[in-house]
Amino acid sequence: MLPHLDAAYNLARWLLRNEPDARDSVQEAYLRAFKAYDRFRGGDGRAWLLTIVRNVCYTHLRRTQHNRPPEEFDEMQHTPVNDTLEEATRLRREVNTARLDAALAALPVDMREVIVLHELEGLAYKEIAAVAGIPIGTVMSRLARARVRLQRELWSTIASEDNP
Amino acid sequence: MNCPEIRNLLSTHLDEELDVVNDAAVAAHLETCPACAEAALVLAEQRGLLQEKLTRHRAPSDLAAQIRAAMPSAAPAVATPLVSRWRGWRQLNLLAACCALAVFGGFHWGKQQERTKIMVAELTTAHVRARLTGHVIDVESSDRHTVKPWFAGKVDFAPLVLDLASDGFPLVGGRVERIGSRTVATLVYGRRKHSIDVHVWSGEPAPLSGSTSHDGYSLCGWSSGGLHFVAVTDAAPEELAQLEHLFKATAP
Numbered sequence: 001m002l003p004h005l006d007a008a009y010n011l012a013r014w015l016l017r018n019e020p021d022a023r024d025s026v027q028e029a030y031l032r033a034f035k036a037y038d039r040f041r042g043g044d045g046r047a048w049l050l051t052i053v054r055n056v057c058y059t060h061l062r063r064t065q066h067n068r069p070p071e072e073f074d075e076m077q078h079t080p081v082n083d084t085l086e087e088a089t090r091l092r093r094e095v096n097t098a099r100l101d102a103a104l105a106a107l108p109v110d111m112r113e114v115i116v117l118h119e120l121e122g123l124a125y126k127e128i129a130a131v132a133g134i135p136i137g138t139v140m141s142r143l144a145r146a147r148v149r150l151q152r153e154l155w156s157t158i159a160s161e162d163n164p
Numbered sequence: 165m166n167c168p169e170i171r172n173l174l175s176t177h178l179d180e181e182l183d184v185v186n187d188a189a190v191a192a193h194l195e196t197c198p199a200c201a202e203a204a205l206v207l208a209e210q211r212g213l214l215q216e217k218l219t220r221h222r223a224p225s226d227l228a229a230q231i232r233a234a235m236p237s238a239a240p241a242v243a244t245p246l247v248s249r250w251r252g253w254r255q256l257n258l259l260a261a262c263c264a265l266a267v268f269g270g271f272h273w274g275k276q277q278e279r280t281k282i283m284v285a286e287l288t289t290a291h292v293r294a295r296l297t298g299h300v301i302d303v304e305s306s307d308r309h310t311v312k313p314w315f316a317g318k319v320d321f322a323p324l325v326l327d328l329a330s331d332g333f334p335l336v337g338g339r340v341e342r343i344g345s346r347t348v349a350t351l352v353y354g355r356r357k358h359s360i361d362v363h364v365w366s367g368e369p370a371p372l373s374g375s376t377s378h379d380g381y382s383l384c385g386w387s388s389g390g391l392h393f394v395a396v397t398d399a400a401p402e403e404l405a406q407l408e409h410l411f412k413a414t415a416p
Contacts, residue, residue: 002228003380004398009223023224027231034235044400045380085202088209097217104218118179119214122357125181127400144175151210 002030004046007121008053014116015057017105025060029053047123050131054113061109083151091154103153111146118143165189170200178207180332283344283371283394288378290341290350291361291396300359301337301352311338315349321366323349324391326414333360333407343371353407358399360407365392375401388412 008029012022029052036052083091095103104112113132117123123131125139132139165173170193176182177190194201294300303314308325315323318340327335336352341363351362365371370392372385384404385394393411395404 002231005223005228006220009227010221013221019224022221023227023230026223026227027234030231031234044382044402045377046398047400049380083206085205085209088206092209092213092216095213095217097219100213100217101219115214119211119218120220120357122399124356124400125176125179126402140176140181143179144172147175147207147210 004049007046008049010120011050011053011113011116012057014104014112014120015054015109016060021060025056026053029056032056044127044130047127047130050117050121050123051133054131088151091151091158094158095154099157100154103150103157106153107146107149111142111149114139114143115146115150165193167193167197167200170194170197171203174200174204174207178204178211280372284376284378284383286343287361287363287372287383287394287396288381290343290363291381291398292379294339294341294361295359300339302339304337306335306337308335311335311351314338315340319347319349319364321349321364321391323351323364324389324411325351326411328353328407328410328414331406331410332356333410355397355399355403358397358403360395360397360399360403362407362411363394363396365394366390368392375404377401384408386412 005026008026009022012025012029013019016022016025029049033049033052104115107115110132114128117128117131118125125136125143128139129136134142170190173182173186173190177187180187182190194204303311305311306327306329308327312323312325315325315338325335325338329335333353333355336354336359338352339350341348341350343363346365346368349364351364353360353362370385370387372383372394373387375382375384377383381396381398382401382404383394383396384401384407385392386408387393388411393408395407397404
């Protein structure tokens with residue numbers, strides 16, 4: 001059996017946002033992992049594999065979307081969520097899986113990545129730092145910003161549905 | 165800290181990733197500031213929404229086979245043609261003599277190594293098999309006073325069952341496993357989104373001491389209070405080190 005296959009696929013699927021590319025990247029990652037196995041010095045096998053998956057996916061993204069405009073600095077993104085508890089509860093009740101998935105898919109890839117690794121794969125900050133190759137402080141602030149951004153995406157899907 | 169500073173730390177506080185000092189400061193602030201307390205609950209609602217409804221994509225069922233087919237086959241078997249039967253026999257005898265020497269020379273060292281290796285593979289398989297078949301627990305309870313008596317009559321020793329929920333390792337339940345020729349008590353603990361099997365033995369030499377990994381799974385073995393423990397998980401190895409520490413610290 002292949003260890004951590006679901007985790008590897010889930011990460012690739014969320015980073016690349018389609019099945020064929022995710023399949024190819026996961027396969028490529030396992031082949032790389034297999035060849036590099038003698039360089040793996042024990043420790044966290046899952047984080048090691050996810051690091052390879054992530055690198056393969058980013059290479060793919062760089063190849064296919066080199067004309068992507070840089071992310072504009074957005075003041076709102078740095079403002080903490082101002083929802084009332086009532087609003088948040090409504091959101092939790094009314095948002096379904098399709099809308100939630102769409103909102104996360106709309107986030108920039110670096111934010112999507114930390115949400116997926118933390119909320120779906122249950123990685124600790126330290127492990128995310130290792131997989132994404134960023135300092136723990138960056139994991140911390142990026143996750144916080146990703147949550148704010150996600151909340152705003154969710155509200156905009158609700159609003160577009162309320163006023164079509 | 166003032167409210168804006170607290171708000172910046174809420175997300176990390178919720179994830180239980182703040183250092184002790186800041187975490188205590190945030191917790192104290194939330195006790196007295198209704199506005200920040202509400203902001204924390206808003207984040208918790210979002211967390212709940214993600215946990216309930218966000219899709220975790222599972223690998224398509226044929227992907228594993230596709231990857232395995234693409235793997236370069238490890239060390240292809242080399243067929244050695246026997247030039248003549250006589251020469252073949254002579255080579256075989258020589259080979260046998262060398263093997264015997266090598267085997268006897270490395271026997272005592274090799275036996276222990278081999279035993280540990282087999283044990284590690286078996287324990288990893290038990291962990292994976294339990295999750296594949298959905299047979300992770302026979303007795304489901306977070307109460308150690310329910311789990312411990314359940315093992316009576318199933319294993320010939322009283323396993324140490326600890327409730328470590330306050331340390332972030334909630335007890336989920338237990339099952340019995342057959343490892344090698346031994347029946348062992350297996351405790352299942354949760355850890356964030358992962359679960360950890362803790363196999364408990366008595367008697368015989370310790371199956372594994374120290375940490376290792378197998379097929380990407382982490383294992384950690386230790387002995388205390390006359391019992392041997394091996395923990396297996398797909399979470400990070402540090403989690404196991406922490407669990408070992410808790411077990412050793414709490415053992416009678």
